[in-house]
Amino acid sequence: MQRLHALSTLLMVGLLHSPLSLAATSVADMRDTLDQLKATSTASELAYELTESLTTEVGPRMVGTPGSDKAIDWAVAKMKTLGFDKVWIEESQADLWTRGDTNAQLTAPYPHKLVALALGGSVGTDGKTLTGDIVRFETLDDLKAAAPGSLNGKIAYVAYRMERHIDGHGYGKAVGARVSGAAVAAEKGAIAFVMRSVGTDDNRLAHTGVMRYKDGIRKIPAVAVSNPDADLMDNALKRGQPVTFSLQLGASGPTGKTVRIANVLGEITGTTNPDEFVLLGAHLDSWDVGTGAIDDGIGVGMVMAAAHHIGQLKQRPARSVRVLLFAAEEIGLIGAKDYVARHGDLKNHVIGAEWDFGNGNIYELAPGVGPSSLNAIRDFAAYLTPMGISLASTNDAKGQSDMSLLGEAGMPAVNFEPDGSDYFDYHHTENDTLDKVNREALVNNTTVYTLFAYFAAQSGVDFRQ
Ligand SMILES: [Zn+2]
Incomplete structure (x- = not known):
């Protein structure tokens, strides 16, 4: 009886404390x-x-x-x-980053204001306006394949358009450019990184999202433009004439705070x-x-x-x-x-x-x-x-x-x-x-x-x- 009682007590203790019981x-x-x-x-x-x-x-x-x-x-x-x-x-x-105002324009083939947003974490342009010819890459991999120095003084642009899927798996294929595009572009000599927004809409709205720099690589401004603006840039570039982009970006970059x-x-x-x-x-x-x-x-x-x-x-x-x-x-x-x-x-x-x-x-x-x-x-x-x-x-x-x-x-x-x-x-x-x-x-x-x-x-x- 005593032993049975002890056993049942043990069982009860087990019942209360064992995660499997x-x-x-x-x-x-x-x-x-x-x-x-x-x-x-x-x-x-x-x-x-x-x-x-x-x-x-x-x-x-x-x-x-x-x-x-x-x-x-x-x-x-x-x-x-x-x-x-x-x-x-x-x-x-967490690290502090702040966003300021964005002013993005095409200056050639004609002056035209674009809709753009800084990617989260991007540096700004220090109050200056930065201008350069656009060099287009279809994907991040294409940008990675560019020769070192080939983008000196240029603005790298990744044009990849995210696919629409019920389970959202198009995001995984598109988001790599957002996260590491600026670091890759900087390695090739680019002065800024522009990408088509990671988004499936046709609104003139840009999609922000986090990006990262690489240690030891120059930090260049990174923005996403709206899908219609990316379409315009793509079509202008098809004409074989220079497409020039200018950017004033008020973002803090890594603040160290x-x-x-x-x-x-x-x-x-x-x-x-x-x-x-x-x-x-x-x-x-x-x-x-x-x-x-x-x-x-x-x-x-x-x-x-x-x-x-x-x-x-x-x-x-x-x-x-x-x-x-x-x-x-x-x-x-x-x-x-x-x-x-x-x-x-x-x-x-x-x-x-x-x-x-x-x-x-x-x-x-x-x-x-x-x-x-x-x-x-x-x-x-x-x-x-x-x-x-x-x-x-x-x-x-x-x-x-x-x-x-x-x-x-x-x-x-x-x-x-x-x-x-x-x-x-x-x-x-x-x-x-x-x-x-x-x-x-x-x-x-x-x-x-x-x-x-x-x-x-x-x-x-x-x-x-
Ligand atoms: Zn979320």
Whole structure:
């Protein structure tokens, strides 16, 4: 009896403290609660209300601007109002960069003002106007193949146009020029780097985004021009006459200064396994030119609303749901790097999902979990079938954006794939504003995240297995 008692005590201790001991709960067992959450979330526009609040009351949230700090306070206050059990911030530092005014023109074949934006991190022209003939390259690889010195005194231009695809994979092929084009051009002697915007639209709006210099290589100004302006340059160049570009750019380049940033965290505490976390992520920072409604205001709204819906249940799930609003995603996943450095092996992070891919309805669940837990994912995916969501045939997801660093650090992840066909029409432009938000899809996708977080927190499944 005594020994039995000791054993049961041990078992109880195990039950409370071992991450593997939570009894598995099937989707069938939790169907009533899932149905209830689905009804609550489908009837709620909380994600939109939060996006409206963030973009109106805080506005753009680029690192180093007042909006960046204001967003931290906004998120903390909202999470408290929404009834999160714990709310805190984790501060770190990021490099300061500032944008000034841009004046870009063609001076030949005729004077014509162009629409251009500095790439994030670019140096400016020190108040001077810099003028040179354009040398066109179809791709970054073509620029790389140029002979050293062949661009002396010239302006290098990469004309590659991003392709539109439902899963956004055209971005990967286009973004390399943005990140390293200026460094490559400078190595060949260019005085500035111009590129066609990484974007799928035909608006006269340029797309910004982060770029990097190389140590030991001269830092030259880097701008993106709008797609229609790039078309004009391409057609003018086809005539075989010189096309001359002049640029006045008021950007700071690397300042050597750092500024405070902070990840904002909020938790709905689990009942039996509060130290095991299901992570919902989005990034709180944005670029400065729009208000960051789509990138990533709606992600912030979605994950906060999803956790709130779960927090409103009479009976909380077993594990905790942790909302993680990342800092400084746009300038290189700085907040995510800090999180991984701070939280070690992430062993108590059972699974995570981020939202950072815009406006479309989710059509696919792509898991990245251990083989034994795939059955549970399959059951959950079947629950989502009536919402038009199917299970991907792959099992190697690492999580979107910031969350990919947690995935690489060993945390299981799920990627919810939306129709991203129009995402790169607005991405990093002045057009990333509230009116572009698809409210219906936002309700739908918030519901998917609510259901996922509850399922993962209540299931007891070890997604590493
Ligand atoms: Zn984003």
